[in-house]
Amino acid sequence: MTENSKIIAGRYELGELIGRGGMAEVYSGVDTRLGRTVAIKLLKADLAADSSFEIRFRQEAQASARMAHPTIVRVYDAGDEVTMDSNGVERHLPYIVMELVRGEVLREILRSRKLTQQEAIAYATGVLTALEFSHAAGVVHRDIKPANVMITDSNAVKVMDFGIARAVSDSSATLAHTNGIVGTAQYFSPEQARGETVDLRSDLYSTGVLLYEMLAGRPPFTGETAVSVAYQHVSELAPAPSTINPSISGAIDSVVMKALAKERVARFQSASEFRTALIASLSGQSVAAFDDGAQPATAPMQPIDQEVLEPTTVRPVLPESDPFAELLASANEEATGTIVAAPEPVTELIEDNAFSQLGFETGSTQVLTTTIKKKNSTDKPSAGLMWGFGSGAGILIIGLVIWLIAGGAALLNFGGGGGGKISVANVVGKTYDEAYTTLTNQKLLVDKQLQLSDTVPLGTVISSDPPAGQQVGAKTTITVLVSAGKEQVLMPDLRGLTEEEATLALTDAKLELGIITQSDSATVALNLVISSDPGANKSIPAGTIVNLVISTGMVTVPNVVNLDQADAIAQLSAPQVGYTVQSIVDSCGTGTPGTTVIAQSILPGSQPQLQTIILTLSCIN
DSSP states (O other): OOTTTOEETTTEEEEEEEEEOSSEEEEEEEETTTTEEEEEEEEOHHHHTOHHHHHHHHHHHHHHHTOOOTTBOOEEEEEEEEEEOTTSOEEEEEEEEEEOOOEEEHHHHHHHOOOOHHHHHHHHHHHHHHHHHHHHTTEEOOOOSGGGEEEETTSOEEEOOOTTOEEGGGTTSOTTTTTOOOSOGGGOOHHHHTTOOOOHHHHHHHHHHHHHHHHHSSOSOOOSSHHHHHHHHHHOOOOOGGGTOTTSOHHHHHHHHHHTOSSGGGSOSSHHHHHHHHHHHTTTOOOOSSTTOOSOOOOOOOOTTSOOOOOOOOOOOOOTTOTTHHHHHHTTOOEEEEEEEEOOOOOOOOTTSOHHHHTOOTTOOOEEEEEEEEOOTTOOOOHHHHHHHHHHHHHHHHHHHHHHHTTGGGGOOSSOEEEEEEEOOOOTTSBHHHHHHHHHHTTOEEEEEEEOOSSSOTTBEEEEESOTTOEEEETOEEEEEEEOOSOEEEOOOOTTOBHHHHHHHHHHTTOEEEEEEEEOOSSSOTTBEEEEESOTTOEEETTOEEEEEEEOSEEEEOOOTTSBHHHHHHHHSSTTTOOEEEEEEOOOTTSEEEEEEEEESSOSEEEESSOEEEEEEEEEO
16 A cells, blocks of 8 residues: 555555544545445554454454344455555555444444433344344354444444454353453443353343443443442442433333343343343333342452451241241341452453553453352351340240231231132133223232233233132232233334345344335435335334335436526425536627526436536526
8 A cells, every 4th residue: 555546455545534443543435446435444553563453353354244234334345455664574454344334423422412212222222133133143242332333324223343253152262361351341241340251141231231321321330440340240230220310111121120130141131032122111011120139239349358257147946837937047048248359461452442541450450250158057156145036036926926816817818818719700802901890890909911912902811810710719819911912123214225235124123025116316325215114213013014115316307497597496406306506608798697597407307316407597688
């Protein structure tokens, strides 16, 4: 590459600098062989000699090249540009040629304004669609963050920078392997912060952090150093987004908090599952975020060399027949927690977010692990404390017996009580309101549960538990399963996509392509989508047929001959035509130039878009 020509690989013409990160610089460019505009990413010259950075740069090209999807920035080519320095030494400058995306980085959007809830969910859905595709291709991104998400001019999502991506089959290596921890601390998964193995669920955690930030206006965890933020990802529970933004529903809260589960088995297990739950939350359907206790409260951090003083546990001996024995026993299961810092050096800089900028230092102790020290079963209480606790327990038991004899048991409802048995009414096929009225009139309690159904209409009862006809006691809870209708999906934004890309996006969103019609457009290029029906970012049933309008690349030019110049310009520059208008005056000699159009350079009728039309004006003698 020479300074005069600025041509790479004999075909890519280098344009202006449009972006800069910690590892590379990005330029606009032109593929002179194919005549298309591209983005050209060059590894920084001072890093090109570092084999670890060169390897990661090549990994990005290889990982991205495996994935062709509308939500992922395409990679067209990659290679080395060989140059000679001033000393005659040969230098290799790796480059990647990519799709040029016109739009704005999500990080800058978040810095400039607050997103609406609809925007946040639409953008998160786009990221999850990209991850579903990359995970299916066997690639874990490992660095999902706002700086790696582009929002195009047509409001579509593009995920980029697979520079630290790793193949799923290769993810058995830990993130601390050879080159240190990679990723960005603000969006770390707990396993990344601990230097453990990663898998696709690590990407889903980072997406949960991103969604949290888009909804709440701030990340779930903040701190003065990256170490403090990483510690919080490992050991602390984030407040629900609704505590920061009260407009967020409990259903959306539940989706976010499940995504942020500390243990991978408690999170969503796939991008598709995450996306489905997120869309369902728009209609009020929650998920169980803490059912398996995967996010317990943690003990405060203590110094490693500090002696941990364990409290003595006293467990009273209760009669086997005592119904409260198990409850009191389980209440005494205790543990204490300490956070142990494991020495794992951090040596690798991350593009656009260097560890040094986040507070990590080379050779410092960074990786946090949690150990739980359980009580020794041989620990024995003092005799005095045993006597005191035993006396108190005895008084408690005596009091409970007296209360039960006095009639307190009548206030307890263990699975339905009251007079005679009730035959549960058949409410299947009824609306929920009808079922609720029927069952409560039977003096039964009703628990409503929702379930997606392709066959049972929305709001209609699918089944009941206990089922119809079963004999139960009064005030027994009847679980009523109600249809939530068909699975709801988010309609993708197809504007500006080719027919092939739009079809793929619809398939990924579980929608079907319907009728394609063509229409003139002054701005949308030939064969690209102008609009869709239904429109973008709407929650619609899976399987919905989507009709597309595709651009012909043409406009209808009006006949402006004999019109006044101002009227002619108004018609030709109107949005439906969009032409650039220039005017010339016919040779007047000694006459005066007029304003009436006597000729137009482009004939009336269907003509290519984005043209310049020349109007010839009359001459007044």
